[in-house]
Amino acid sequence: MAGGITFTAVDSTKLATAEIFGRTIAELGAENPNIVCISPDLATSTKMADFLAKYPERFYNVGIAEQNMIGIAAGMAKSGLIPFASCFSVFASLRALDQVHTDVCYQNVNVKIIGTHGGTSFGQAGSTHHAIEDIGVIRPLVNMTVIVPADGIETANAVKAAAATPGPFYIRINRGFDNVVYSTPDYGFKVGKAVVMNEGTDLTIIACGSCVYQAMQAASMLKHDQGLSIRVLNMHTIKPIDREAVLAAVKETRKIITVEDHTVIGGLGSAVAEVVVEGGKACAFRKLGLQDKWSAIGLHEDLLAMHEIDAEGIVKNVLEVMKMDFEADEDWGDEV
Amino acid sequence: MAKEVKITQSDLYAARIFFYAAIPLLKVICESEPKFGDKFIGKNFVFQISALYDKAEGGKFATHFVVEDGKWTTHVGAIHEKPDVEFEFSDLKKFIIFFTGKGMPLPKIKGILKLGILVPVLMALLRMAGLMQAKDKPEKFEDQIMLCKLYLYLIPNGMSQLNKLGHPDVKAVTGISPDRAYALIIEGYPELQSWIRMKAGKTMSGRGEYKRCKPFLAMKFKNPSLALDILMSKADMVQYIREENLFVDGAPEFGGTVGNLMFTVAYYALGTYLDEEK
Numbered sequence: 001m002a003g004g005i006t007f008t009a010v011d012s013t014k015l016a017t018a019e020i021f022g023r024t025i026a027e028l029g030a031e032n033p034n035i036v037c038i039s040p041d042l043a044t045s046t047k048m049a050d051f052l053a054k055y056p057e058r059f060y061n062v063g064i065a066e067q068n069m070i071g072i073a074a075g076m077a078k079s080g081l082i083p084f085a086s087c088f089s090v091f092a093s094l095r096a097l098d099q100v101h102t103d104v105c106y107q108n109v110n111v112k113i114i115g116t117h118g119g120t121s122f123g124q125a126g127s128t129h130h131a132i133e134d135i136g137v138i139r140p141l142v143n144m145t146v147i148v149p150a151d152g153i154e155t156a157n158a159v160k161a162a163a164a165t166p167g168p169f170y171i172r173i174n175r176g177f178d179n180v181v182y183s184t185p186d187y188g189f190k191v192g193k194a195v196v197m198n199e200g201t202d203l204t205i206i207a208c209g210s211c212v213y214q215a216m217q218a219a220s221m222l223k224h225d226q227g228l229s230i231r232v233l234n235m236h237t238i239k240p241i242d243r244e245a246v247l248a249a250v251k252e253t254r255k256i257i258t259v260e261d262h263t264v265i266g267g268l269g270s271a272v273a274e275v276v277v278e279g280g281k282a283c284a285f286r287k288l289g290l291q292d293k294w295s296a297i298g299l300h301e302d303l304l305a306m307h308e309i310d311a312e313g314i315v316k317n318v319l320e321v322m323k324m325d326f327e328a329d330e331d332w333g334d335e336v
Numbered sequence: 337m338a339k340e341v342k343i344t345q346s347d348l349y350a351a352r353i354f355f356y357a358a359i360p361l362l363k364v365i366c367e368s369e370p371k372f373g374d375k376f377i378g379k380n381f382v383f384q385i386s387a388l389y390d391k392a393e394g395g396k397f398a399t400h401f402v403v404e405d406g407k408w409t410t411h412v413g414a415i416h417e418k419p420d421v422e423f424e425f426s427d428l429k430k431f432i433i434f435f436t437g438k439g440m441p442l443p444k445i446k447g448i449l450k451l452g453i454l455v456p457v458l459m460a461l462l463r464m465a466g467l468m469q470a471k472d473k474p475e476k477f478e479d480q481i482m483l484c485k486l487y488l489y490l491i492p493n494g495m496s497q498l499n500k501l502g503h504p505d506v507k508a509v510t511g512i513s514p515d516r517a518y519a520l521i522i523e524g525y526p527e528l529q530s531w532i533r534m535k536a537g538k539t540m541s542g543r544g545e546y547k548r549c550k551p552f553l554a555m556k557f558k559n560p561s562l563a564l565d566i567l568m569s570k571a572d573m574v575q576y577i578r579e580e581n582l583f584v585d586g587a588p589e590f591g592g593t594v595g596n597l598m599f600t601v602a603y604y605a606l607g608t609y610l611d612e613e614k
Contacts, residue, residue: 201516201549201550201551201552201586201587202514202515202516202552228514229552229586229587251549251550252549252550253549253550254515254548254549322514330540332538332539332540333540334356334357334412334493334496334497334540334541334542335493335540335541335542335543336356336357336360336363336410336412336493
């Protein structure tokens with residue numbers, strides 16, 4: 001297996017995404033003695049047990065204290081270590097925000113934050129445990145790289161890239177199992193570069209996280225049922241965003257829908273919109289996600305459907321956007 | 337009493353293509369080839385081609401050109417009341433027979449004494465007819481490029497004209513189309529590109545690169561000579577795709593749709609329907 005990752009796509013159907021993170025960090029721990037893990041008493045939930053078992057002397061449980069975890073991680077990074085601090089996304093981004101801001105980003109230290117239970121993936125736990133604003137909160141922080149992997153294999157790639165790249169990273173993964181998007185890690189993952197999952201010219205769907213799989217399903221349904229040619233971009237890196245891919249989508253398809261398991265304010269959709277506006281070329285545009293409201297409590301797949309970020313919801317919105325007129329209706333004269 | 341000429345719907349389709357898409361190519365000849373275009377420098381006049389048709393507004397179909405110091409402006413489907421030179425066909429059928437090359441029913445020429453205009457106009461018209469009515473592709477490379485340009489500019493415009501006149505086969509495609517463009521491209525020659533944009537029954541055609549978005553489908557020919565093989569129906573499109581002389585970029589499953597639209601334009605522009613009416 002290329003890149004030293006010892007699990008396969010078959011494994012990824014049996015492993016939760018966080019478990020794949022756990023295995024990856026344990027493998028990286030063998031390669032690099034400077035890698036340490038920190039947890040606010042969540043080693044089981046955030047699946048760091050493999051690392052703990054192999055390298056107990058490099059694992060730190062700081063108790064239920066996310067702010068302390070981030071502050072300690074920043075200090076460790078200052079001393080040359082590469083700390084991976086993992087807890088629920090909602091707490092990493094909101095409760096520990098001041099420490100992330102001042103101790104990590106302002107110091108520009110080499111801390112890797114793994115936010116688990118992202119979006120509505122911990123649906124049954126209720127709104128206090130839904131991380132629906134984390135990207136919007138973390139993205140503006142200077143020096144921070146923000147990645148939302150599409151599945152387990154992409155999570156492994158993101159963690160490896162974070163370990164190899166100096167500076168703060170925020171990697172947001174889901175609780176439980178993700179649908180498998182990639183069967184191999186060798187698809188060209190690169191921080192800051194979107195992956196074209198499907199070529200198309202009628203409209204571009206830009207998605208991140210678990211919504212990438214849903215977008216691909218939607219594109220397939222739209223091709224077979226409607227004859228539509230839909231481009232799908234896996235925008236795994238929200239910051240720095242792949243401006244080139246976004247501007248190409250504007251230029252070449254003139255219609256964009258963003259899909260994220262996050263509020264539509266401040267996340268992927270906002271990041272894409274910033275690029276579109278700066279690009280100066282108009283396009284039809286719609287952001288799918290939580291429309292500035294709290295989510296209900298329920299199973300993740302039900303919540304995806306509720307917020308129209310599952311395949312059927314995306315299809316419905318694509319068909320609506322296909323009918324949107326964003327340009328003055330030209331005279332439709334022929335050039336002579 | 338003059339014999340009544342029966343004008344069919346097919347005649348109207350053919351006339352639309354000629355008045356709106358083919359005759360305007362005269363300007364392309366004059367702008368592309370200095371040996372024709374230079375003859376109009378310093379001249380100001382109006383040249384019109386028309387065909388009498390009592391059901392048309394104004395009693396005839398016409399397209400006219402306004403030339404000002406050698407610069408041509410085309411007014412498609414528009415009658416000029418006082419052209420300096422006019423070729424007027426006595427009926428639509430004769431006009432079509434003339435332009436499809438099926439016969440030589442000559443028009444009435446108004447302004448025949450204005451030789452300084454008439455002669456260079458006739459030369460440019462003969463150049464266009466000589467290229468477009470040829471059965472085989474020209475040998476000279478520059479002639480191949482010119483003929484490609486004429487074909488590429490004619491075909492999408494012809495499709496758009498048929499759509500605008502409500503041709504059912506064309507409407508069936510455009511009526512259900514999202515906002516899409518289909519392009520014809522000869523690689524390495526930026527001026528040898530053209531396109532048709534469709535959106536919910538509306539169409540527009542243009543020349544050069546389609547810049548609004550990436551075309552839904554682009555037929556990319558390797559060079560002018562190979563393009564003419566396809567455009568003049570001298571080669572099999574599937575075989576040319578297989579041999580990589582033609583590359584279909586985008587949605588290849590719609591290649592057949594474009595091909596059918598091209599054949600529909602050719603059906604009227606070449607007067608094939610006239611043979612079937614006999």
